[in-house]
Every structure is written in C-alpha cells, then in structure tokens.
Amino acid sequence: MSSVNVLLPQQATILDITEETPDIKTLRVVGKEGLPFDFMPGQCAMLSIPPVGEAIFSITSSPTCRECLEFSIKDVGKVSSALHSVVPGQQIGIRGPYGNGFPVDEMKGKDLLFIGGGIGLAPLRSLIGYCFAHREDYGKIDIVYGARSPADLIRKSEVQESWAEEPDTDVHLTVDAEFPGWDKNVGFVPTYVSDLGFKPENKIAITCGPPIMIKFVLQALEKLNFTPDQVITTLEMRMKCGVGKCGRCNLGPVYVCKDGPVFTLEELNALPAEY
Amino acid sequence: MAERNLDSVKKIREAVSQDLLGGRISQVLGWEKGHYWWQSRPLFARSEADLEKLTWDSFCVINLSRYLLEELKDHEKVGVLVKGCDARAFNRLLQDNMVKREQVILYGLPCPGMLDYNRLCEEAGAVPDGIVENNGTVVLKTDGGEKEVQREDIMLDKCRECVYPDPAAYDQMLLSPQGEREAAERFKPVEELEELPADERFAYWEKELSRCLRCYACRQACPFCSCRECFVEQENPRWQGRAYQPSENFMFHLVRAYHGTGRCIDCGECERSCPVDIPLQELNRKLIKDINELYGDYEAGLDAEAEPPLLTYRPDDPAAFSEK
Amino acid sequence: MKKIIAREKLPELWKSLSELGPLFLPVQEGPVVLFQPWQEGAETNLDTTNTAVPPKDLFLPREETYMQYRCKGKELEVIPAEEVKPAVLFGVHPCDLYAVEMLDKVYMEQDPPDELYKKRRENTTIVALSCASPDPFCFCNDFDVNPAEAPGTDVMAQLKNGSVLLEAKTDKGKALLEQAGDLLEDGSGEEFARREVKTADFNLKLDGLPEDLKNRFEDPVWDELFKSCLGCGVCTYVCPTCYCFDVEDFGHEAGGERFRCWDSCMYGHFTEMAGGHNPRPGRKERVRQRFMHKLRYYPETFGQIACVGCGRCLRSCPVNLDIVQAIQALGGETVEQR
Numbered sequence: 002m003s004s005v006n007v008l009l010p011q012q013a014t015i016l017d018i019t020e021e022t023p024d025i026k027t028l029r030v031v032g033k034e035g036l037p038f039d040f041m042p043g044q045c046a047m048l049s050i051p052p053v054g055e056a057i058f059s060i061t062s063s064p065t066c067r068e069c070l071e072f073s074i075k076d077v078g079k080v081s082s083a084l085h086s087v088v089p090g091q092q093i094g095i096r097g098p099y100g101n102g103f104p105v106d107e108m109k110g111k112d113l114l115f116i117g118g119g120i121g122l123a124p125l126r127s128l129i130g131y132c133f134a135h136r137e138d139y140g141k142i143d144i145v146y147g148a149r150s151p152a153d154l155i156r157k158s159e160v161q162e163s164w165a166e167e168p169d170t171d172v173h174l175t176v177d178a179e180f181p182g183w184d185k186n187v188g189f190v191p192t193y194v195s196d197l198g199f200k201p202e203n204k205i206a207i208t209c210g211p212p213i214m215i216k217f218v219l220q221a222l223e224k225l226n227f228t229p230d231q232v233i234t235t236l237e238m239r240m241k242c243g244v245g246k247c248g249r250c251n252l253g254p255v256y257v258c259k260d261g262p263v264f265t266l267e268e269l270n271a272l273p274a275e276y
Numbered sequence: 277m278a279e280r281n282l283d284s285v286k287k288i289r290e291a292v293s294q295d296l297l298g299g300r301i302s303q304v305l306g307w308e309k310g311h312y313w314w315q316s317r318p319l320f321a322r323s324e325a326d327l328e329k330l331t332w333d334s335f336c337v338i339n340l341s342r343y344l345l346e347e348l349k350d351h352e353k354v355g356v357l358v359k360g361c362d363a364r365a366f367n368r369l370l371q372d373n374m375v376k377r378e379q380v381i382l383y384g385l386p387c388p389g390m391l392d393y394n395r396l397c398e399e400a401g402a403v404p405d406g407i408v409e410n411n412g413t414v415v416l417k418t419d420g421g422e423k424e425v426q427r428e429d430i431m432l433d434k435c436r437e438c439v440y441p442d443p444a445a446y447d448q449m450l451l452s453p454q455g456e457r458e459a460a461e462r463f464k465p466v467e468e469l470e471e472l473p474a475d476e477r478f479a480y481w482e483k484e485l486s487r488c489l490r491c492y493a494c495r496q497a498c499p500f501c502s503c504r505e506c507f508v509e510q511e512n513p514r515w516q517g518r519a520y521q522p523s524e525n526f527m528f529h530l531v532r533a534y535h536g537t538g539r540c541i542d543c544g545e546c547e548r549s550c551p552v553d554i555p556l557q558e559l560n561r562k563l564i565k566d567i568n569e570l571y572g573d574y575e576a577g578l579d580a581e582a583e584p585p586l587l588t589y590r591p592d593d594p595a596a597f598s599e600k
Numbered sequence: 601m602k603k604i605i606a607r608e609k610l611p612e613l614w615k616s617l618s619e620l621g622p623l624f625l626p627v628q629e630g631p632v633v634l635f636q637p638w639q640e641g642a643e644t645n646l647d648t649t650n651t652a653v654p655p656k657d658l659f660l661p662r663e664e665t666y667m668q669y670r671c672k673g674k675e676l677e678v679i680p681a682e683e684v685k686p687a688v689l690f691g692v693h694p695c696d697l698y699a700v701e702m703l704d705k706v707y708m709e710q711d712p713p714d715e716l717y718k719k720r721r722e723n724t725t726i727v728a729l730s731c732a733s734p735d736p737f738c739f740c741n742d743f744d745v746n747p748a749e750a751p752g753t754d755v756m757a758q759l760k761n762g763s764v765l766l767e768a769k770t771d772k773g774k775a776l777l778e779q780a781g782d783l784l785e786d787g788s789g790e791e792f793a794r795r796e797v798k799t800a801d802f803n804l805k806l807d808g809l810p811e812d813l814k815n816r817f818e819d820p821v822w823d824e825l826f827k828s829c830l831g832c833g834v835c836t837y838v839c840p841t842c843y844c845f846d847v848e849d850f851g852h853e854a855g856g857e858r859f860r861c862w863d864s865c866m867y868g869h870f871t872e873m874a875g876g877h878n879p880r881p882g883r884k885e886r887v888r889q890r891f892m893h894k895l896r897y898y899p900e901t902f903g904q905i906a907c908v909g910c911g912r913c914l915r916s917c918p919v920n921l922d923i924v925q926a927i928q929a930l931g932g933e934t935v936e937q938r
Contacts, residue, residue, distance in 0.1 A: 005715060006666055006667075006680065006714075006715045006716055007712050007714065007715065008666060008716070008847065008858075008860065009666065009667055009678065009680055010667075010678060011678070012676055012677075012678065049849075049858075051669040051671065051676070051849050051851065051856060051858065052669075052849040052850065052851040052852055052853065052856045053849065054847070054848060054849045054858075055847060055849075055858075056874065077874040077875045078873075078874025078875070079511060079512070079874070080874075081874060088674070090674045091674040091676075092674060092675050092676035093676060094669075094676060094678060212877070237873070238871070238873070238879065239870075239871050239872060239873045239874075241845065241846055241847045241860075241863075242845070242847065244712055244714075245710065246706055246707065246710075246714060246843070246845075247844055247845050247846070247847070247860075247863070248843065248844030248845070248863070248865060248893075249844065249863075249865070249870050249871050250871075251889075251893075251897065253817070253892070253896075253897055253900075254896070254897040254898075254900040254901050273817045275879040275880055275885065275889075276879050310920040310925075311800075311802070311914065311920070311922075311924055311925070312736065315920045316920070317828055317919055317920040317921065317925075318827070318828040318919055320824070320827050320828070338918070338919050338920075342830075343827075343828075346827075346883075347827075403736045484630070487629060487630075487632070487634065489653065489662070489833070489834075489837040489838075489862075490833075490862075491832050491833040491834045491836075491837045491864070492832050492833060492867075493830065493832035493833070493834045493918050495832070496830035496831050496832035496918075497830055497832070497918050497919075509867075509868070509869050517848070517850060518846055518848050518861050518863075519663050519848070519850055519859060519861060520662045520663040520861060521663075545918070548918065549830075549832070549834070549918035551652055551653070551834045551837070551838055551916040552629075552632050552634070552652050552653065553630060553631040553632050553652075
C-alpha cells in the first residue's frame with residue numbers, strides 16, 4: 002500500500018538504557034515485531050516523544066544486529082533531553098530509515114580507518130559492526146577514537162575489549178588531557194591521526210565528530226596524502242521531514258536527509274559549505 | 277515617473293557626500309528607487325557612485341533606523357537619513373541601549389508625508405504612469421489624461437495621522453521643517469472599537485487576525501522589536517506555538533503590542549509591512565492612548581531623555597501595583 | 601465540454617458546487633483578496649489579478665494535523681488523521697497553477713511521494729480563470745507562463761461579456777460541470793477570446809542563469825543584496841513556489857496532536873540545531889539560500905527556475921527586495937527604470 006503518510010511514526014518500545022557518559026545514553030529500541038525496519042550503516046531514524054516532538058538520530062547498531070536498533074543520544078536539545086528521561090518498556094515513535102548510508106560495497110577490499118570523536122562514534126559504530134560481521138570483505142581496520150576525557154568515551158568496554166580483539170584490527174584511543182589512570186594516548190584526535198602516520202594506499206578514512214575536530218582531521222588526512230575521494234564523513238543537520246521536502250537540510254541542491262548524510266570529501270568540496 | 281525634488285536630492289547628496297567622502301562616516305543609509313516609480317528601497321551608500329542612486333521623493337517610506345542594529349556591527353560610524361518617524365525610531369533604539377549616539381550622524385528630513393500606491397490607483401482609476409507634485413496637490417497622469425488631487429487624500433494613513441513629521445533628533449537638518457500639521461485623528465478608530473461590547477471587539481480581532489500568516493514582518497520592521505531573541509522563538513519554555521490558531525495569533529500580536537506599550541513610536545511600519553493588511557496599528561494606538569490617559573501625555577521617541585512611563589521605577593509611585 | 605453561465609448567476613453555481621465540498625475562491629477580506637471557502641453572501645472577487653496569498657495552502661495547508669497521539673502509562677498510541685475531503689478551487693489564475701506543477705514535482709514526483717499533499721491534490725477539482733488584465737506587479741511574460749492557459753486544470757474558465765465560459769479539460773472537470781446541471785447553459789458554440797496579456801517584462805535573461813550560478817555561491821553580490829532584508833517571511837509565504845514546512849507537537853503528556861505548518865528559510869531558527877550551531881546563521885546566508893533555491897538548486901533538480909512571475913514578492917516585500925532585484929543583481933538583467 003503506497004498511500005501511507007511518510008511522516009507517520011510507528012510505535013517502538015524502549016528495551017533498556019545504558020548510561021554511557023554524563024550526557025550520553027544509549028537506547029535499545031524494538032518495533033512491534035523485531036526491527037521496525039531494515040537499514041544500512043550510516044542511515045538515520047526520526048525518533049519522537051510527544052508532546053516534545055521529533056528529532057533525527059543516527060542508528061548506532063549494526064544492521065547485522067537483528068534484535069533491536071540502538072541510538073546513542075547526547076542530551077543537547079528538547080527531544081534528546083526528553084529521550085534521556087524514558088524508562089524501559091516506554092513506547093516512543095519511530096520512522097525511517099533515512100539517508101544514503103555508507104558505501105559499504107565500494108569500500109570492499111579496502112583498509113578502513115575510522116576516526117571518531119565523542120558522540121561522533123555513534124554512526125561509525127554501525128559501520129564498524131557491519132564490517133566485523135563481513136570481516137572477509139574488508140582489509141585492515143584502524144579505529145581512532147577520542148573524547149575530552151575518559152568519562153566521555155562511549156561504548157568503552159566494546160571499543161577496548163571486543164573491537165580490539167577482532168582480527169587485523171587496531172584500536173587507538175585518545176583523550177584531550179592527562180587523567181589519573183589513563184594510560185592511552187593524550188592529545189587531540191587530529192594530532193593523534195597525524196602521529197600515527199597512516200598511509201593512504203588502498204585505504205578509506207571515515208570520520209565523524211564535532212565540526213572543529215572534523216575540520217582538523219581533514220587537514221591531517223590531507224597532509225598524509227589522502228585524496229578527497231578516500232575520505233568519508235557523515236553530517237548532522239536540523240531536519241523535520243527526513244525525505245527531502247521540508248527544505249532545511251540542503252547543501253545547495255543536495256538534501257542531507259535524503260542524499261546524505263554520508264558524503265565523500267570530494268562530494269562535499271563540490272557543495273556549498275553550509276553545514 | 278515620480279518627479280523627484282531635484283533641489284532637495286542635490287542638497288541631501290551634498291551634505292552626506294561631504295561626510296562620507298571626508299571619512300567621518302563609512303556608510304550612509306538612504307533610499308534609492310525600486311523597480312517602479314512608486315517604490316523606493318533602502319540604499320547602503322559607501323561610495324560616490326552609490327550616492328548617485330540616492331533619492332528623496334514621496335515614496336521613501338521605509339524606516340531606516342532599524343538597519344542600524346546590523347550595520348553598526350560592521351561600521352564604526354554611519355549616517356542615516358531620518359524623517360520624523362525614523363528619528364523617533366532612532367531615539368527608541370537609543371533608549372533601549374541598542375545604538376550609541378556617537379556612532380551615528382542623523383540627517384534630518386522633514387517629511388511631507390508619503391503617498392499610498394493603492395490610493396493613487398483608486399483616485400486615478402488605473403495605475404498612473406506618473407505623478408507631478410505641486411504645492412499641496414498631486415497631478416496623476418494616466419493614459420486617459422490627468423487628474424489633480426489633494427496630496428493629503430492620497431497619503432498613507434499613517435502619514436495622514438502623523439503628528440510629528442519633523443525629525444525630533446538630528447545632527448543636521450537638511451530641509452526646511454514642515455512645522456505643526458493638522459493630522460487626521462489617529463485615535464478615532466480606537467475610540468470606535470472601544471465603544472463596542474467585548475464580544476464584538478473579540479470577534480473583530482479574531483477575524484482580522486485570522487489572516488495572519490505569521491511572517492513576522494510587523495516585528496521585523498518594528499523599531500521597538502529589537503530583542504536579540506524574541507519570545508516567539510524561545511524554546512524553553514515555548515511561549516508561542518507555531519500553529520495557525522486564533523489563540524496563537526492573539527498570543528503573538530497581543531504580547532507584541534504589550535511589549536511596545538510606552539515604547540511604540542507610532543511609525544506604522546508594522547501595518548504597512550503586513551502582507552494581508554491587518555490593522556495592527558490600532559492595537560498599538562490603543563496602548564498609546566491608554567498610556568496617555570493613565571500616565572499623562574507621552575510620545576515615545578520624541579525625546580530620548582524623557583522617562584518612558586513603564587520603564588521608570590519610583591519608590592514613591594502613587595499607584596499600588598495591584599490596584600485596578 | 602463547454603458551458604456558459606451569466607456572471608450574476610455565479611452565486612447559484614457556487615452554492616451548487618459547494619455541495620461537493622468546500623469551494624475556495626477569491627474573496628474580498630477587508631482590504632485584501634484571499635482564497636476562502638465560499639459561503640452564502642461571500643464578497644467574491646473574480647476580477648482580482650492575484651490574491652494576496654497564493655492558493656498553495658489548499659494542498660500544503662498553513663497548518664495540517666496529520667495524527668493524534670495518546671499516551672497512557674508507558675504506552676503510545678498513534679492515530680492517523682481523517683481522510684481528506686474533496687474540495688473545489690475556483691478562479692485560480694494560470695501562474696498559480698504553473699507553480700502548483702512545481703510543487704507537484706517535489707511532493708508527488710520526487711520519491712517518496714507526500715501522501716498528505718497527494719490526497720489533497722487528487723481530491724481537489726480546479727477551475728482556472730484566464731487573465732484579462734495584469735496587475736502592475738505581474739511579470740509572467742518573463743517566464744514561459746501563458747496567462748490564458750493553465751496546466752493541470754480540470755476546467756478552464758474565462759470572463760467574457762458578462763458571462764463565464766467554462767471548458768472541462770479532465771474527467772474531474774466534466775464531473776464538476778455536470779454537478780452544476782441546468783445552472784450551466786451549453787457553451788459549445790462559444791470560443792475563448794484570444795487575448796494578449798502584456799505584463800511587466802523586466803527582460804530578464806534567464807537562459808543559462810542556473811548554470812551560471814553554479815560557481816557563484818561566494819559571489820560578492822550576496823554581500824550586498826541581503827542588506828535591506830528585514831528577515832521576515834513575507835516573500836516565502838506569498839510565494840506560490842515556496843513549500844518549506846515545520847513539524848510540531850501540540851498537546852500534553854496524555855494526548856495531543858502532531859501537525860505540520862508552513863515554515864520559512866528566512867527565519868533563523870529554521871536551520872538552527874539543538875546545540876546552537878546554525879549552518880545559515882545570518883540574513884546573508886538565508887537570502888542567498890532563498891534565491892539560490894529558486895534560481896539554481898530547484899532548476900538543477902527539476903529543470904526549471906522556481907518562479908512564475910506572479911509578482912507577489914514585488915508587491916508585498918516591505919522593503920522591495922524581490923526576485924527581480926536578485927536576478928538583476930546576479931546579472932540576468934536589463935535594468936530599466938519604470
């Protein structure tokens with residue numbers, strides 16, 4: 002039946018909630034029967050909690066996880082704040098999936114360098130999980146992940162234990178300053194990326210984090226001779242519809258909700274920098 | 277074509293170019309012609325070439341003072357052409373500490389009252405090809421011939437009702453003052469409304485406000501609406517819903533009017549800017565009238581030193597807070 | 601099928617048509633003319649050129665509640681809004697229907713279709729009225745708009761010698777004329793008068809403009825053009841090709857509704873993100889967005905400039921900053937003082 006209003010949410014139920022950091026929680030969400038919809042890594046969903054409203058969030062679980070969808074949500078606005086107050090068993094609205102997702106097929110056979118900062122790990126985690134589930138399709142995996150402090154790193158045990166133990170995978174953690182008990186790298190993510198001296202040959206870099214981090218990561222990658230088509234990022238914009246109609250998330254003729262949120266640096270360079 | 281008052285334009289250009297080219301100011305806010313002879317638009321002049329475009333005619337209605345809010349971010353000192361209402365708007369911004377007096381040179385232009393395009397057309401029975409202004413009368417030229425009408429009859433309502441056409445604040449007065457004028461009675465529509473029973477008044481406003489598109493042109497054109505963040509956009513709490521409901525329309529317009537109590541300079545830019553012609557100035561006039569009756573005559577923007585009645589605190593205020 | 605009716609009998613026709621559903625037509629509302637639902641005694645105005653606000657709100661309402669919600673304990677119930685009822689749009693001028701075609705591309709042709717819009721489109725029967733004499737602000741001669749023909753209309757109408765000549769163009773239009781029954785006389789012998797409608801013609805050079813603008817995002821034109829903009833939303837709300845919307849909830853914890861309503865790219869909060877970051881932080885960025893959308897982005901996606909020359913922005917912008925000024929400033933111009 003085609004005559005469904007795409008703006009109508011379906012019911013979803015909160016399975017459980019993990020407190021990741023002082024201002025980030027991960028919600029596990031199921032639809033009426035299992036997953037509310039199929040999706041690809043990098044896609045987003047519109048979550049709603051009446052009477053507060055709707056907001057768009059990236060799906061952080063991998064599509065290979067069939068039990069539920071996961072969302073790591075930072076408390077920054079009205080809807081995210083309301084989502085921080087939900088309890089297990091509570092129903093919320095969900096619609097999606099939205100956006101293009103990461104080019105998982107084009108990335109096949111390549112080494113992958115993930116560079117995340119803070120909550121920016123959320124969309125990357127979906128792709129990382131997908132790549133581990135299809136491990137033979139991808140080459141060496143490096144994950145650089147940083148935050149202001151150890152307390153601001155999300156999915157800590159998963160990152161440090163599960164991911165680090167995956168074959169042909171290195172995890173590089175960093176925080177902005179010295180903290181008692183922290184024995185990993187200290188320094189900003191872009192600097193750490195430079196220090197680690199990644200070689201661009203047959204590699205794709207995928208980055209997400211605060212705008213200021215992304216800006217310097219891109220510079221660092223350029224110095225390491227990564228070409229713009231080797232760098233992928235995912236954008237965040239204010240959105241209302243998710244289907245390219247409400248008019249607010251465009252970069253020139255391109256709508257981030259529909260044509261993005263995943264772009265190569267090469268694609269972004271050709272678009273107005275209104276993000 | 278609207279016949280420009282070439283002497284006046286020349287005089288204005290000379291005065292402002294002296295300051296602009298002499299480096300006292302880096303920009304002049306004035307008017308230039310738009311697509312049509314009955315339209316003018318703001319001019320942001322920074323060069324001699326820009327000044328060539330500067331105009332002064334019977335269609336320079338747009339209040340320029342409000343642009344200072346933005347322009348003073350980029351300029352140390354600017355010049356502004358001010359009619360009576362523009363000057364009161366400037367005083368308003370000054371009293372609200374939104375501008376600094378020393379950052380602005382005001383060029384006073386006593387205002388003969390601006391003309392109303394719709395009235396011109398009505399009087400002429402068609403869109404005139406142009407007009408010629410005489411002393412107190414205007415000749416409307418159409419294909420069918422010429423028609424001479426009283427200037428007063430084709431002025432904008434807000435100008436017919438204007439009491440203070442001469443700038444109340446200026447550094448240089450460029451033209452000769454208009455002096456006292458016999459204005460149309462500006463509180464008359466308000467008095468008529470006041471006569472109505474409450475439910476009819478409500479019905480009147482409900483109907484008028486039902487046209488509101490919530491484009492906020494009234495607010496954006498208004499010299500008293502200079503808040504950095506308007507209550508309309510505040511998220512927490514959300515005072516103003518986005519729905520097009522009568523209650524939301526009342527909320528917006530009444531709260532805005534109350535925010536302007538004792539601050540509205542009666543320039544009528546809100547009503548002129550409204551794309552669906554809601555008689556917004558009646559709301560403001562009601563509050564101006566109330567202020568006059570309750571606190572004694574007060575004309576906002578006329579004297580930047582005068583204490584605005586509702587922005588003044590006195591420990592010995594004779595009226596108790598809760599008294600009716 | 602051609603029918604004809606004397607103008608003085610129109611109220612009878614409207615009464616009959618309004619039995620099909622709300623009948624929207626130009627009504628004098630105080631000083632302005634707006635599309636309003638017809639009711640007995642309405643002060644209709646078919647002689648107006650363009651209404652103050654285009655009839656786009658028939659398809660994209662100013663406000664449209666599309667669901668109710670109820671919350672009970674942890675449960676959330678979503679109740680879709682009722683089906684859209686049929687409506688008739690009478691007396692719309694061609695330019696506004698050219699604009700509706702542009703909205704159709706976004707809301708019906710571009711995937712996924714917007715079912716709310718689509719249902720309203722499908723359930724509305726349109727009677728277009730050819731233009732007799734243009735408003736001084738009309739400039740559709742600058743575009744491929746024929747003031748005598750309206751694309752996608754169900755019935756084409758023309759005011760002619762004290763009568764209205766109506767011709768059904770679709771089955772829906774035929775059904776509408778049949779509904780009127782004997783009120784309409786046979787008009788098969790009548791011809792639509794051929795009228796040349798001469799609007800303002802700014803001699804805009806539009807060919808190649810979208811292509812030319814591809815590399816002009818950072819053009820110094822933008823540093824100047826926005827300066828007079830007040831940052832209100834008049835231009836977007838009176839524009840027949842503007843279509844942005846907002847989605848909001850209204851209600852309380854236990855129940856309420858979700859609606860969408862018009863929104864404007866000229867507003868600061870339009871793109872402001874939860875953390876406070878705003879990709880289009882000022883008037884310059886927002887003015888550029890609006891004009892670039894009309895002149896470059898929309899054409900890139902849909903192959904035509906998103907303007908029909910209806911002239912509403914020329915008439916209604918409080919500071920006379922309009923699309924003609926933008927096109928002229930961007931070089932697609934022949935400046936002429938009128």
